[in-house]
Amino acid sequence: MTRPTKRPLPKRRPQPTAEPRTLEATVTEVGARGDGIASVGGLRLFVPLTVPGDRVRVRVRDSGGEPKGEGLRAELLEILEPGPGRGTPPCAHFGTCGGCTLQHMDDAAYAAWKVGLVRGALARVGLGDAPMAPLSRTPPAARRRARFAALKRGRRVWFGFNERQSHRLADLEDCPVLLPRLAALIEPLRALLLDVLPDGGGCDVIATDLEGGIDLVLVGPRSLDRAARERLVAFNEAAVARISWQADDRGSPEPIAHRRPVAVRFAGHPVTPPPGAFLQASAEGEAALVAAVLETVGEARRVADLFAGLGTFAVPLAQRSAVHAVEGDSPALAALAKEVGGLRLTTERRDLFENPLTAKELARFDAVVFDPPRAGAAAQAQALAGSKVPLVVGVSCNPATFARDARTLVDGGYALERVHPVDQFLWSAHVELVGVFKR
Ligand SMILES: C[S@@+](CC[C@H](N)C(=O)[O-])C[C@H]1O[C@@H](n2cnc3c(N)ncnc32)[C@H](O)[C@@H]1O
Incomplete structure (x- = not known):
């Protein structure tokens, strides 16, 4: 049986015009x-x-x-x-599964390549000589959040990640990147979805390891009948704390089972993430990013945390500064706002692409932290470039958009003083970073 595709094949495929x-x-x-x-x-x-x-x-x-x-x-x-720098891939699925692309490199070549990704993106905007801190590493078996895909054909469920550059699913048995608690769910989820999915149906499963247990969000199938709901309600009570379902990515999660409270802790403060909310992919990666941000911001009195999410940076920053956290996602912000008692932390819901903080609004802060999604923060960087904020800290999961925004800040008079690369997505082509700008 060939592997199924998640999407139907296009009706007309480009025809090869030459023999391979x-x-x-x-x-x-x-x-x-x-x-x-x-x-x-x-x-x-x-x-x-x-x-x-x-x-x-x-x-x-x-x-x-x-x-x-x-x-x-x-x-x-x-x-x-073979060239130098080859290593032995630790995972049997490597080569098929699109989750990891770089297990065939030895560790030194891999780490150098990740730093090179950041250096290369900065060089393309003329900032290649920025001082670079050593790469912070995340070990295997540390990823606490994953989005799996599943597809049922007949009496079989394919479950895992897409193949490389493909919509075909690589059927997963194990995953050395995931926390063992998440990897242990692969087989039970496959069995669950055999009962829950209709023949030919698919869904994604977002699994997040939280204090209290695992949080599951099924994205799709488009509807759930009574038997499917009952099967979900009874699923794996020991490991899974909360299960939600939404028909597609545009929908809101509907609670299916909530057995125990769930939380994530920032600087000791518990925050209850809404189902499927953004969370840094590993505790180790989060710790490296937070340490770099805290070290840089130091004792700044008034700090803005833009694209604040659940408060990954805002809560630790609020241990020593007055923090204003700005975020576009209402449920995430509401979760953070619930926990601000006792902290010098204010919150604001705002679309920072459409309506960035202006230079005038920014004037009341001694430091600004911004951590946008992959698209970067073009409009906010423009407003910061025209501001007088003495310290700006950019956190990014995309060196290309970070470099674009860094160029804007430097053209506005900031100096890029230091870049700290963080390897949170082990063996993938993703790299994160913290960049420090001063004027
Ligand atoms: C990379 S996450 C960082 C979240 C948080 N700083 C953390 O580390 O957990 C980016 C955040 O930007 C928010 N976001 C995306 N687009 C936005 C927009 N246009 N305006 C404001 N926030 C936005 C997302 O909801 C998400 O919380």
Whole structure:
């Protein structure tokens, strides 16, 4: 049986206009998405699962194949001569599962590549010489939050992550990245979804490890009949504290079972996350980001925390500063606002893309922390560039948009004093960072 696709295939697929051909090439670098890059006869090739120095045999189609950005995606047929920096992938699913792209690198090459991602993005905007702190690392078995995909065909459920650059599902048995408590749920969830999903139906499952137990949100199926609800209500009481369901990503979660209170703790303060709320992906990654922010902000008296979420930075900052937390998501902000008793913390719901804090509003702060989603904070960076705030700390999960916003701040008179890269998404092509700007 072939693996199912999550989405139906397009009716008309591009037809290859040339026969595939086999080439030999040497990989010279690993690109931002984790593919090796090689050049042959003027062709730029993206070769997955390779490292610089690998001499490889690959299959490519010159046209009608799979153009990828400024080159062609090539299929790796054979490694003729391995380059330095190869390692042994720890996971049996590596190569198929799209969750990890870089387990084939040895640890030193991998860490250097992650730092290079940040350095490269900054260099593209003329800030490549910013002082760089050592990479903060997250160990395996630490990810506390994951979004799985599932699809049922007949009496079988595929459950796991999508294959690389594909909508096909890699069927997962185990995952060395996840906290063992989450990995242990893979088989029980597969069995649950066999009963809950209709034939041909799919859903995503967001699983978050919280104090009190695991929080599950099923996104899809579009409806739940009574038997499905009853099955969910009875699911894994020992490990799972809360189960919610929403028909799709635009819907709001509907509570299905709530057995125990759940919480996440920031600087000792419990906050109850709404189902599916954003949380840093690992406790270790969060600790590294929070330490970098706290160390930089120091004793600043009045601090704004923009894109504050549940208060990952706002609550620890409020131990020594007066903090104004601004966030666009009402449920997250309400959860934080409930916990501010005893802290010098005020909250504001605001869309910071449409309505960033103005230079005038920013004038009352000694420091501003901003931690936007992957799209970055273009409008807020513009307003900060025109402000007089002496210290700005940017936290980001996307070096490219961070670099864009950093350029805006530097053009507005700030100096990028230090960048602290944090590897929170182990073996993936993602990297996070904290950047410190002063004027
Ligand atoms: C990367 S998360 C960071 C959250 C928090 N700082 C943390 O570390 O847990 C980005 C946050 O930005 C919020 N957000 C996204 N778009 C927004 C917007 N246009 N205006 C305000 N907040 C927004 C999201 O709800 C999310 O909480």
